[in-house]
Structure formats: structure tokens, C-alpha cells
Amino acid sequence: MTSLFEEVPVSIDGDIPTTRVEVKVNGERRAAEIEPRLLLAHLLRNGFKLTGTHTGCDTTNCGACTVLLDGEPVKSCTVFAVQANGHEVTTVEGLASSEQLHPVQEGFKDEHGLQCGFCTPGMMLSAVALLNENDNPTEDEVRWALSGNLCRCTGYQNIVKAVIWAGAKMRGEA
Ligand code: FES
Ligand code: FES
DSSP states (O other), X not given: OOOOOOEXXXXXXXXXXXXXXXXXXXXXXXEEEEOTTOBHHHIIIIISOOTTSOOSSSSSXXXXXXXXXXXXXXETTSSBGGGGTTSEEEOGGGTSOSSOOOHHHHHHHHTTOOSSOSSHHHHHHHHHHHHHHOSSOOHHHHHHHTTTOXXXXXXXXXXXXXXXXXXXXXXTOO
16 A cells, blocks of 8 residues: 655645645555645545546535545545645545546446446445445345435436346356
């Protein structure tokens, strides 16, 4: 696992006081000097250039900004970056290894679980959180786990199939 330490000033504007945060992101230690009001989604996208985390509504509705915070799915547009200080964040960029896609990514590919792809990173992180707890979920359990993530394209059917497929892969059955 790589370990980097990086200073990233984000959104420093005139006399607004700033604070330092340190976050382990996708296994790498990152640090930034930020305004306390900065949202985690904006630290990830604008500060750390991890633009796989999408922002759709900015109001906790769509789930496009979902990341894992210490393994739990959170909507990063609703979390202040300072709340992630000292914690671990996983974004979609952290799912694949250098050689292999995560089973959830393979599932979305194999089952055509996306069209425009805007919702996909958030969907994948919610799916990963589910499958880490339960790698053999029912369709209803998948739908419940993804109920905070909205998709405007697919009708959800193939997304559910993709997560079921990924569970089978994680169990060694796909
Ligand atoms: S951008 Fe965070 S829930 Fe929509
Ligand atoms: S694939 Fe377009 S919003 Fe889900």
C-alpha cells in the first residue's frame, strides 16, 4: 500500500480561518488545509482531484457522491471534510487494484449495470458496503441497500443483477 503525504490547500479565501485535516484516502495518507465549512465531496474532487466521486444534487438525495467512511457508505455532500479527519475514505478510484477490477466493477460491466454512468460510482460504493457485510443478498436486500442511490437511466434491473453477480463472484461462484 502506497503512503503519501500531501499538502493541498483547498478553497482558502481571504480571512476565513482554516484548519488542517488528515485523511487516509484509498490507502494513501493525505492532508489538506481547508475551510471548516468545506464538504467532503469537495475535498475529494477539488482538493485531491478524485473526480470519480460525483455530485448531483448536493442535498443528500441522489447518492452520486457516496463514498465509504471507515467502511460505511456516506453521502459525501452531507459530511464536512473535518468529520473525516483521522478516518479512512474509499472512493471509486480505490476499488480496483492495479491488475484487477473489483468484483462489483466486473458485475456492472458484465450485467450492463449502467448507461450514462453518472450514478455508477455511488452505486458501486453502496454495493461494496452491502457485499462486505453480506455477499449473498436477496434482490430485496440489494434494492434496500441501494435505495439511497438514484439512477435516471437504467430502471435499476441491471444494477441489481450486477450486485447479485458480484456477490457470486466474491463467493467464488461466478
Ligand atoms: S450529491 Fe450527494 S446525495 Fe446527491
Ligand atoms: S446510469 Fe445514468 S444515472 Fe444511472
